[in-house]
Amino acid sequence: MxxxxxxxxxxxxxxxxxxxxxxxxxxxxxxxxxxxxxxxxxxxxxxxxxxxxxxxxxxxxxxxxxxxxxxxxxxCRHFFANRPVNNGNEALSVDHYRKRTPQKNWKYCPEEFYQKLEIRGYSFNTAKVYIPLFEKFINHFKSVENLLEINEYDIRHYLQHLVVTKHSDSYINQSINAIKFYYEVVKEMPNRFYTVERPIKKESLPKVISKEAILKMIESCHNIKHRCILSLLYSTGLRRSELINLKLSDIDSDRMMIMVRQGKGKKDRYTLLGNKMLKELRTYYQYYKPKTYLFEGPDGGPYGATSVGRIVSQAAKRAGIQKRITPHMLRHSFATHLLEAGTDLRHIQTLLGHNSSRTTEAYTFVALKGLTKIQNPLDLP
Structure with a gap:
C-alpha cells in the first residue's frame, strides 16, 4: 500500500x-x-x-x-519569518542610539538592526533591552567581521561566559532573545539557533497582599489623584504601563468597562470599571481636568512610571506594611482575589490579557479559598 x-x-x-x-x-x-x-x-x-x-x-x-x-x-514554521507590521501605534524611533558619540574599540548595532526594530513596531522598552545586549554580544566577538560566521558553539560558549560571570537567568534569556532577533528576524533566518538551550525557567509564585492591606493603602491617600491611581491598579488588574497610557476616551461609563489599548503584545482588551471607581474618577476629573490622558504629567503627557511606583511604595509605608510593594503586586492581588471570590479562570485570563491559560493558572497556587478550611495536622483530635 x-x-x-x-x-x-x-x-x-x-x-x-x-x-x-x-x-x-x-x-x-x-x-x-x-x-x-x-x-x-x-x-x-x-x-x-x-x-x-x-x-x-x-x-x-x-x-x-x-x-x-x-x-x-x-x-516552514522554522524557515519563513513572521512579518508583523506596525499596527497604528506610535512609531518607534531609536535615533537616540544611532546618534551616540562613537567610542573607540566598541562595535555598535548595524543599521539594519535599528531599522527592523522600527519597521516591526517593537516597543521602546524592548529596544532598550535588545540594543545593549546585542552590542555586548558582538563585542565579545570583536575579531569577527561577518556575524554569520558565529555558530551555535560560539553562542553556547558566550552564554557559558555569562553564567560564569554571575549574570541572572533573566539577563541570559534576554541576551538570547536579542541574539535571535538579529539572526532570525533581521537576517530572516527563523530558528537559526534552535540547538541553543535556555536556562531552566524558575517557577516563582505571584506576590500577593491581602485586600485589607490594599484598602489601608488606598485610605492612607489624601491626594485624590494618588488614590485613583492605587484604586485603578487594584480594581482593574492593569499593568503600570497600561495605566499611564489610559486616555479619557478609554473610560466607558455606559458599559462600565475600561478599554486597554495596545497592552503587552500589542493587544486591545477590556477590563472592569466598578461603581465606586467611577465615582472616584468623576471627583478626580472635576478637580484636575485632564485633557487627553487620564493621568497627566506637568507637560500634559502621560504620568511618569516612576511616580506611580513611588505612590504605591509610600502608601504601603503609611499603611504599616513592612515589605516592599510594587504596582505589579496589585495586579497579582486583583487576579488572586477574583479567583478566591469564585470568578472563572478564563474570565480572569481575559481581564489580564494573558495569551496562555497556563500563565493565569499560577494564581491557583496562591489563592487561599479552600486551603484555610483544611485543619492543620497538629490541631487534629
Missing amino acids: SQGYTDRRITLKHLVIDHQRMVGIKFYPDKVIQALIKQLPEPKWSEKYQMVVLKNEPEVIDQIFQKFKGIAWID
Whole structure:
C-alpha cells in the first residue's frame, strides 16, 4: 500500500555551514522523498545536523516546493519569518542610539538592526533591552567581521561566559532573545539557533497582599489623584504601563468597562470599571481636568512610571506594611482575589490579557479559598 500524502512531511531549517547560508531538509526515511531530494541541485548529507543540506538560494527554495507539491507536507514554521507590521501605534524611533558619540574599540548595532526594530513596531522598552545586549554580544566577538560566521558553539560558549560571570537567568534569556532577533528576524533566518538551550525557567509564585492591606493603602491617600491611581491598579488588574497610557476616551461609563489599548503584545482588551471607581474618577476629573490622558504629567503627557511606583511604595509605608510593594503586586492581588471570590479562570485570563491559560493558572497556587478550611495536622483530635 503506497504512503499517502498526509503521511509524508519534510521540515525546512536555516543553517550556516562554512560561513555559507544553507537550507536543511529534515524528514523520516522514505524512498519517495529520498528520490525527489536527489533531483534537487547539489544535495549533501550533514552528519553534524543529521539532515540533507542545500544552498540557500531563491531558485533552490522554489525547486523544493515544486518537487514536493502534492507529495509531502512542507513544514516552514522554522524557515519563513513572521512579518508583523506596525499596527497604528506610535512609531518607534531609536535615533537616540544611532546618534551616540562613537567610542573607540566598541562595535555598535548595524543599521539594519535599528531599522527592523522600527519597521516591526517593537516597543521602546524592548529596544532598550535588545540594543545593549546585542552590542555586548558582538563585542565579545570583536575579531569577527561577518556575524554569520558565529555558530551555535560560539553562542553556547558566550552564554557559558555569562553564567560564569554571575549574570541572572533573566539577563541570559534576554541576551538570547536579542541574539535571535538579529539572526532570525533581521537576517530572516527563523530558528537559526534552535540547538541553543535556555536556562531552566524558575517557577516563582505571584506576590500577593491581602485586600485589607490594599484598602489601608488606598485610605492612607489624601491626594485624590494618588488614590485613583492605587484604586485603578487594584480594581482593574492593569499593568503600570497600561495605566499611564489610559486616555479619557478609554473610560466607558455606559458599559462600565475600561478599554486597554495596545497592552503587552500589542493587544486591545477590556477590563472592569466598578461603581465606586467611577465615582472616584468623576471627583478626580472635576478637580484636575485632564485633557487627553487620564493621568497627566506637568507637560500634559502621560504620568511618569516612576511616580506611580513611588505612590504605591509610600502608601504601603503609611499603611504599616513592612515589605516592599510594587504596582505589579496589585495586579497579582486583583487576579488572586477574583479567583478566591469564585470568578472563572478564563474570565480572569481575559481581564489580564494573558495569551496562555497556563500563565493565569499560577494564581491557583496562591489563592487561599479552600486551603484555610483544611485543619492543620497538629490541631487534629
